[in-house]
Amino acid sequence: MILAATILALAAPAATQPAGGRTQEPQNDWTVWAAKVHTAAGDTLDGALVQVTGGAIASVTPMAEPPEDVALRAAVLTPGMIDASIRLTAGSRSVEQSSEQVARLSIVDALDPLDEAWAGQARRGVTAGVVCPPDFAVIGGLGAVMRTAGPVDRRLVAEEVCLRGAIGTQPSLGNNMGFGVPGNFYVRRPTTRMGVEWVWRKSLYEAAYSRDDPERAFEGSDVLNRALSGELPVSIQAWTTQDIRTAVFLKEEMAREGFGELDLILDAAAEAWREPDLLVRVGASVVLPPFTPTGRTADGALFPLECPRELHDLGIPIALSAHGDGSPTESLALQAGLAMRGGLPFDAALEAVTIAPARMYGVDDRLGSIEVGKDADLVLWNGTPFEPTSRVVGVLVHGELIVDPRESAADSRDP
Amino acid sequence: MRVTLPAPSKPSRTLRAGAAALALTLAVHGAAASDSFAVRGAVVVVAPGQVVENGVVWIENGKVRAVGPDVEVPEGTPVVEHDGYVTPGLVAFGSSDGLEGETFDSTRSMLPAASIADAVNLSHRGFDALCRAGITTVVLSPSVDALAGGSTAVVKTAGNRMLTRDAHFALSFDSAALDRERFPTSYGAAVDELDRLVESGEGRFAAVAGGDLPVLMAVSARHEALRAARWARRHGLRGAVMGGDLTGELADELAAAGLAAVVAPMAPGQPARSLDAMMALNAANVPLALMAGTPAHHPDDLRLTAAMCLREGLARNAAWRMLTAGAARIAGVGGSVGTLAEGRDADLVLWSGDPLELSSTVEAVYVDGVSALGGER
Numbered sequence: 141m142i143l144a145a146t147i148l149a150l151a152a153p154a155a156t157q158p159a160g161g162r163t164q165e166p167q168n169d170w171t172v173w174a175a176k177v178h179t180a181a182g183d184t185l186d187g188a189l190v191q192v193t194g195g196a197i198a199s200v201t202p203m204a205e206p207p208e209d210v211a212l213r214a215a216v217l218t219p220g221m222i223d224a225s226i227r228l229t230a231g232s233r234s235v236e237q238s239s240e241q242v243a244r245l246s247i248v249d250a251l252d253p254l255d256e257a258w259a260g261q262a263r264r265g266v267t268a269g270v271v272c273p274p275d276f277a278v279i280g281g282l283g284a285v286m287r288t289a290g291p292v293d294r295r296l297v298a299e300e301v302c303l304r305g306a307i308g309t310q311p312s313l314g315n316n317m318g319f320g321v322p323g324n325f326y327v328r329r330p331t332t333r334m335g336v337e338w339v340w341r342k343s344l345y346e347a348a349y350s351r352d353d354p355e356r357a358f359e360g361s362d363v364l365n366r367a368l369s370g371e372l373p374v375s376i377q378a379w380t381t382q383d384i385r386t387a388v389f390l391k392e393e394m395a396r397e398g399f400g401e402l403d404l405i406l407d408a409a410a411e412a413w414r415e416p417d418l419l420v421r422v423g424a425s426v427v428l429p430p431f432t433p434t435g436r437t438a439d440g441a442l443f444p445l446e447c448p449r450e451l452h453d454l455g456i457p458i459a460l461s462a463h464g465d466g467s468p469t470e471s472l473a474l475q476a477g478l479a480m481r482g483g484l485p486f487d488a489a490l491e492a493v494t495i496a497p498a499r500m501y502g503v504d505d506r507l508g509s510i511e512v513g514k515d516a517d518l519v520l521w522n523g524t525p526f527e528p529t530s531r532v533v534g535v536l537v538h539g540e541l542i543v544d545p546r547e548s549a550a551d552s553r554d555p
Numbered sequence: 556m557r558v559t560l561p562a563p564s565k566p567s568r569t570l571r572a573g574a575a576a577l578a579l580t581l582a583v584h585g586a587a588a589s590d591s592f593a594v595r596g597a598v599v600v601v602a603p604g605q606v607v608e609n610g611v612v613w614i615e616n617g618k619v620r621a622v623g624p625d626v627e628v629p630e631g632t633p634v635v636e637h638d639g640y641v642t643p644g645l646v647a648f649g650s651s652d653g654l655e656g657e658t659f660d661s662t663r664s665m666l667p668a669a670s671i672a673d674a675v676n677l678s679h680r681g682f683d684a685l686c687r688a689g690i691t692t693v694v695l696s697p698s699v700d701a702l703a704g705g706s707t708a709v710v711k712t713a714g715n716r717m718l719t720r721d722a723h724f725a726l727s728f729d730s731a732a733l734d735r736e737r738f739p740t741s742y743g744a745a746v747d748e749l750d751r752l753v754e755s756g757e758g759r760f761a762a763v764a765g766g767d768l769p770v771l772m773a774v775s776a777r778h779e780a781l782r783a784a785r786w787a788r789r790h791g792l793r794g795a796v797m798g799g800d801l802t803g804e805l806a807d808e809l810a811a812a813g814l815a816a817v818v819a820p821m822a823p824g825q826p827a828r829s830l831d832a833m834m835a836l837n838a839a840n841v842p843l844a845l846m847a848g849t850p851a852h853h854p855d856d857l858r859l860t861a862a863m864c865l866r867e868g869l870a871r872n873a874a875w876r877m878l879t880a881g882a883a884r885i886a887g888v889g890g891s892v893g894t895l896a897e898g899r900d901a902d903l904v905l906w907s908g909d910p911l912e913l914s915s916t917v918e919a920v921y922v923d924g925v926s927a928l929g930g931e932r
Contacts, residue, residue, distance in 0.1 A: 232740070236743060237741070238739060238740055250741055252777075255778070
């Protein structure tokens with residue numbers, strides 16, 4: 141047997157190919173000057189230079205005129221906006237529905253960071269969002285704070301920022317079995333508001349009992365106990381008055397039983413204005429849903445433009461949300477503008493889309509204001525923020541330039 | 556193509572009609588003869604990057620005994636003369652060809668001990684279409700409806716032969732695994748459950764965690780591929796992701812996880828972005844194989860895909876690797892199929908011309924040294 145001695149390599153020489161395609165390290169050192177800088181940390185500076193180094197804010201220096209070599213400039217600079225309930229998920233596949241209580245499951249593994257909607261949010265000045273499991277389960281798991289742009293493996297700001305669940309109709313919608321035997325996997329779930337609330341109470345009671353009796357521990361009981369201890373905020377969707385009341389009473393019942401003090405955040409609490417005393421009484425925070433054309437939201441809740449102002453006047457911490465909506469008429473900036481039309485002062489509106497949600501979800505050490513040491517999430521505006529005539533002309537996320545103001549310079553105008 | 560007894564001569568197409576008559580004769584008289592013959596081709600592609608002009612493949616007992624330009628076959632050995640290309644049979648990852656009965660279990664998402672081999676009818680005529688397209692080896696995998704569907708199997712498309720019934724451990728990161736009325740319904744719970752099983756090393760998961768059994772992770776959307784790559788990397792698993800038109804956009808993630816990619820072939824009308832994604836996999840040196848199998852893909856799309864990649868600048872040997880040796884390696888059968896090296900299975904395709912030119916046709920297919928289509932032996 142003679143094997144080929146002359147084996148011809150007819151193969152073409154290795155073609156020139158793009159170099160590996162590795163994600164390039166983003167440039168995240170910048171100088172930014174704006175004629176007006178709203179820090180959301182209590183200051184508004186008439187002219188300031190913000191130095192960004194390694195993705196973080198290195199210095200904030202009052203400066204009336206821009207230095208000649210400044211890289212980026214704009215009329216107004218604010219912190220990146222944070223949507224307190226961004227809702228960019230893979231829908232029903234982002235929450236486990238084989239059980240009503242799946243407290244231990246994190247949203248992080250169930251997201252689609254490649255969804256273009258995130259990039260759309262970044263372009264509109266929303267640099268981070270609180271994202272939670274959708275409310276198809278009663279207690280749906282753990283929420284997280286995600287950046288809207290930048291390398292996929294660096295989007296996560298903080299995981300396990302809250303335990304998420306719902307009170308009201310959403311977890312029970314469509315669960316009515318009609319007549320006869322259950323013919324569907326989902327019909328064992330609660331079919332009423334009362335049933336939904338019962339799952340909350342049962343879960344929290346059983347978790348509390350399991351503290352002294354490890355035999356009674358169950359999947360998620362550790363997470364529920366972290367919530368009961370107040371260590372982990374509890375974000376509960378409650379649109380209407382009766383659902384808000386139910387959530388507040390749940391918190392009070394847990395305290396009364398000696399189980400602990402829930403750090404309660406009422407999400408989408410459109411009718412919070414109807415029971416402000418209750419909210420003050422228990423010290424709950426409120427995340428408001430997007431405004432609607434009719435003033436009615438999901439679950440038929442009534443949500444007037446004045447709601448944010450009324451809550452603010454009572455000292456109730458509020459955050460605004462566009463629910464991650466990407467359309468220009470539903471943006472988070474517009475929500476702030478509408479809240480201002482309802483009487484909310486500018487500074488409070490700014491806080492409600494920046495530092496307030498950061499505080500609620502425990503990431504205010506990194507996000508939410510223009511302060512030295514915080515992540516450089518910045519929005520450059522061509523005019524007064526939240527005015528419908530103003531535009532976002534520049535965006536930095538963790539120091540990475542997502543929208544370049546130099547490309548929109550022609551549109552900028554003096555404040 | 557013609558057969559000469561005994562001595563080889565210059566390839567010629569002039570004796571085709573006569574060859575047919577001779578083939579009949581051989582069929583009658585050759586039955587008891589030695590299981591040895593040779594194929595001489597104008598061009599023999601031995602392996603990716605190894606091409607021999609006027610080469611001979613000597614086949615004995617279903618294996619390649621020798622290959623090269625100067626192979627001396629014993630006196631009396633029949634020689635099939637072919638004036639086109641001789642290549643190894645193509646290797647692809649199939650969907651459901653040859654499977655009979657239900658292939659998913661609507662009540663259970665976890666069937667880790669199941670084996671798709673139990674559902675295969677090796678003489679199913681569904682394999683014929685693959686064979687006719689020059690695909691001689693195909694990986695069959697459990698339905699993507701199962702989170703853990705059990706073992707994949709590697710079979711020949713002719714000759715009733717199964718190479719292995721335990722090539723990979725099939726997992727599904729595809730949303731299809733979530734859309735049944737059973738646990739899990741969410742990506743989060745699916746990952747959580749797989750984490751738990753790999754960490755606990757329950758049953759078949761021990762072999763997976765120990766690296767003895769590669770995973771084959773079904774995906775469709777890009778974020779599913781991302782999730783699968785991250786998950787496998789977290790647990791240090793080896794294997795491949797399978798599916799998705801744009802999986803290649805995550806080439807860096809796959810490369811970082813050390814995973815291979817099995818992707819859908821290009822079909823007429825598919826957007827350029829899919830091709831760019833496939834090229835990105837090549838650029839990132841991610842081992843690549845293609846899917847075949849009805850009804851989702853036309854078997855000829857394998858060659859179409861390789862040809863399109865070639866046009867985009869892919870090296871010819873890389874294109875071949877994707878269709879043959881590379882795919883065989885991902886399938887875990889690189890020692891048996893994918894090249895015509897000595898000792899490998901005698902799976903040969905005789906093409907009228909360069910197989911990466913779409914006008915070329917399959918003239919004969921041999922599987923394990925036996926004519927499956929059109930051959931004289």
